[in-house]
Amino acid sequence: MPARLRAAAVSDVGEFRAVNQDAAFAASWGAGVADGVGGGPAGDLASAALLHRLAAGSPETRDAEHLASRIRWANWDIGAHTRRDPALAGMATTLTGLWFGGSGELLLAHTGDSRAYLLRDGLLSRQTRDDSLVQALVDQGLLSAEEAAVHPRRNVITASLSGDDEDTVSVARVDAVHGDRWLLCSDGVSDYVPHDELERLLVLAPTPERAADWVVRVALDAGTRDNATAVVCDIVPAPERVSPEAPVFVGAAAARFLEGLDSA
Known part of the structure; x- marks a missing residue:
């Protein structure tokens, strides 16, 4: 049976930041x-510009290669x-994002240290690997996961989208199973809320x-x-005929670029 997302997004600037540099969107x-990226200029502009470019125009994503191409184009917009x-x-x-491909497959895109988690049958599993200095140290056996969680340089990332032609992003095909619940979150969540x-x-929320x-x-x-x-994002059955819905934006993406967004 065809599937779609029932998705919702929430973002908060927090008590210690003057600007919300997180951006998010949710659609079916x-x-x-x-x-x-913290420490750099205009992180809110970068995150909002990227997501708006990805969400603009037709929502159709044919396959993993097409999604990777769309991300490269959106990254070019940051460079512009x-x-x-x-x-x-x-x-x-x-x-970190989820898209449905043309054949009904679910595509997971990722770069940096925002995360994707999958709740299936009541068990939560992490689906992305942080592109970060501490993750590299964990992979090399130089830090434990517990040490990495409190390391003073845990927010130093080793990959991101900056408008550079050399930037990289992974796109993986994942199963779209009815009843699955996905969480996509920034490190302002994953660094402070235990697994x-x-x-x-995620189990308790209706x-x-x-x-x-x-x-x-x-x-x-x-x-x-x-x-x-x-x-x-919950994976739910899709009706046979439905018009593509406009995405809902939060965070920096709600404050920038909403004018002229074409979701048709």
């Missing part, structure tokens, strides 16, 4: 979170901003809207010092 055909204004040089963003607590929240709200609230209550963003 796709969803994503992008986190502007930098070429117009050299003061923006160095701005960059992470990306077991994320699992508990809807994606409630789940996304709970996850962000718990991150804030845990004292996150970053922006906190959660996108929760």
Whole structure:
């Protein structure tokens, strides 16, 4: 049976940041979170520009190669901003997103340290590998996962989208199983909410809207010092005939570029 996403997104600037550099969108055909790279200029512009370019125009995504091409085009748009204004040089963003392909397959795109988790049959599993300094140290056996979680350089990432032709992003095909629940989140959530607590929240929440709200609230209550963003997507049956819905944007993407967005 054909599937679609029932998706909801929530983002909060948090108590310790003046600007929300997280951006997210949710729609029946796709969803994503992008986190502007801290320490660089205009992270909010980078994350919002990327997601709006990806969500603009037709929502159709044929396959993994087509999605990778769309991401490269959106990344070029970040570079265009930098070429117009050299003061923006160095701005960059992470990306973690889900899209349905033309044959009904689900595609997972990822670069940076935003994360995707899958809740299936009550068990939560992490579906992305952080592109980060501490993850590399864990892979080399130099740090434990527990040490990495509190390492002072845990937010140093090794891959992002900055408008450079050399930027990389992975696109993987994953199963679209009815009843699955996906969480896409920024590190303002994953650095502060333990895996077991994320699992508990996602199991208990009756809807994606409630789940996304709970996850962000718990991150804030845990004292996150970053922006906190959660996108929760349920895999549900798709009606035979449905018009593509316009995406809902939150965070930086709700504050920038909404004018002129064509979702038809």
